[in-house]
């Protein structure tokens with residue numbers, strides 16, 4: 001069986017002013033240093049305003065830093081946007097693309113997301129490509145068709161297990177306290193794995209994260225599911241003790 005090193009990623013979303021964000025990142029970096037070898041890779045994705053400083057305070061620790069989005073272009077007249085090259089330039093190693101909140105708030109399509117993933121790869125970043133069905137789509141029995149469709153279009157030809165992570169986040173489980181059941185997660189992750197294996201030579205090596213109300217109390221159970229290779233954590237990543245317990249669930 002392929003051994004995939006888990007990734008525990010914190011998506012801070014639009015939270016944390018400077019003092020709180022830097023305290024959170026510094027505490028995590030200190031805990032990681034104190035612990036030594038961890039059972040997983042660790043990533044935090046702060047808001048753009050804090051990226052550079054968080055890179056600074058986590059430097060030399062096992063905590064990697066990522067952006068929450070990037071533009072598909074390298075530069076140009078795109079007011080308010082950030083290029084993948086800019087993220088790489090300040091020391092970020094990852095970028096989230098296609099989060100359901102971006103798909104919903106900014107009307108991003110899977111085609112847009114593929115372009116962003118290509119920009120991320122060209123900049124030397126690891127793209128964390130997010131997919132997931134809405135509650136309506138699940139109720140219609142369309143979950144696998146929706147998620148497989150998003151995976152097929154959002155992942156570019158040049159995706160590899162080294163430059164791409166897939167994150168499955170059912171929209172109805174995000175920030176709601178409702179977590180998908182182990183059976184629901186297992187079914188979708190197996191379907192994503194099958195898509196990846198069909199399309200990419202190293203499809204078995206891609207990490208597939210689960211996200212949606214992951215917390216210390218359910219992390220161990222979710223991480224034990226076949227083809228769950230880590231978590232993308234929102235709310236619980238803002239509390240150092242909670243996020244740390246989720247990290248430890250990979251030990």
Ligand SMILES: O=C(CO)COP(=O)(O)O
Pocket residue numbers: 011099169173174175176177211212213214232233234235236
């Ligand atoms: O959207 C998420 C992470 O990207 C999940 O958020 P919550 O963990 O707050 O449900």
